[in-house]
Amino acid sequence: MIIAIILPYGDAVLLRHIRYLLAVADHGNFTRAAEALHVSQPALSQQIRQLESSLGVQLFDRTHRSVVPTDAGRAYLDHARRCLLELEAGKRALNDVSDLSRGQLRLGVTPTFSEYLIAPLIDRFSALYPGVAIILTELSIWPLVLPAVMLSR
Template identity: 60%
Template sequence: MLLRHIHYFLAVAEHRNFTRAASAMHVSQPALSQQIKQLEENLGTRLFDRSGRSIALTDAGEVYARYARRALQDLDAGKRAIHDVSDLSRGLLRIAITPTFTPYLIGPLVRTFHERHAHIRLQVEEMSQERMEERLLEDDFDLGIAFADVHSRDIESRPLLEERLALVVNRDHPLANRQQIDAQTLGTLSLVLLNTEFATREQIDRYCRQHALHPQVMMEANSVSAVIEMVRHTPLASLLPAQVAQERADLLALPLTPTELTRTAVLLLRKDAYRSAATRAFIALAGPLKRE
């Protein structure tokens, strides 16, 4: 059995069509079909059900696909291990991050990491936590920065810091002279919030339900930067990490009282994954944040 057999098998499993899989793998459809036939003969079982209008994995195929994907992940990790340089004179670090951490957290981390390890290439990508966990399991990233609510048992989390959400307003807002905001006042406000695709919005909605609050959500956006601009240019307030306002002279962060809205930021890592020297260095750098 050759490695290409596994690649062809997984392509058919993904596309559920021999023609599309062959196109994706840049081979002819007859050649791909022959490779799948050889694989099935080698394993002594049918991997695909070809009786319907579309191709489907058999039970044996479903099981084999899980192990085949893991085998390719391990082989890729082996390649990285071979080329990994322990003195950090070269390498690649792939980081996924949830959008609410981008405005204030990733910048200082990347700055310090680059100052210490200038020859390490960094790839940083924003995404939802659900998608992040999926792609960590697919070995598309070395680590992620997200929240403590981990969904997969194959992902481990390491605490970074406790984050506090606050009412963020511009300096012309009627509440700008307040030192803090009580729950009763919060329930009367008109807000601009991140939309429901964000874990932050889920946490805000949960907080409001727990305190029987019913603020009016007048605007929604799918990025933190858009929410910030709406707060800057309208009388609306928002609930965002307090650090976001601390980075801008034209915004104020008013603490919530008597119960703060807090959450834990964590590093996410696939369990049992290969840890490159760059990954280990970033973990060591980020670790002290939890004590700040």
């Protein structure tokens, strides 16, 4: 999956750029960051240059031995970390809904069905999936039946 943030003039920041940026900042070195990411060092350097070009700022001061974030880089890193954390939280939320760890179940039932049959089913479902809220709406069929009866007179 490729997630992109569109910037003015058609430039895009890809999720890959964010991951690479954080790895370089965390490792303080392109070679170690590339090893941790399982990419080549030249490919990593190219992606960081591409990100810097898209943003229009230099994110790192580079020396032969280390890489240090610039002031702009430090400011952007804070946002990049939060962005990645939010995306991971969103992914966990999707998993929670898909495996019924949480979410909502909406049911519309007739009065007779809700009174006699639905209670044991709801109890059983709630025991199996305690994180799922059940919203029960009782639907009367009289608004549908009454006009039909009146028409048949």
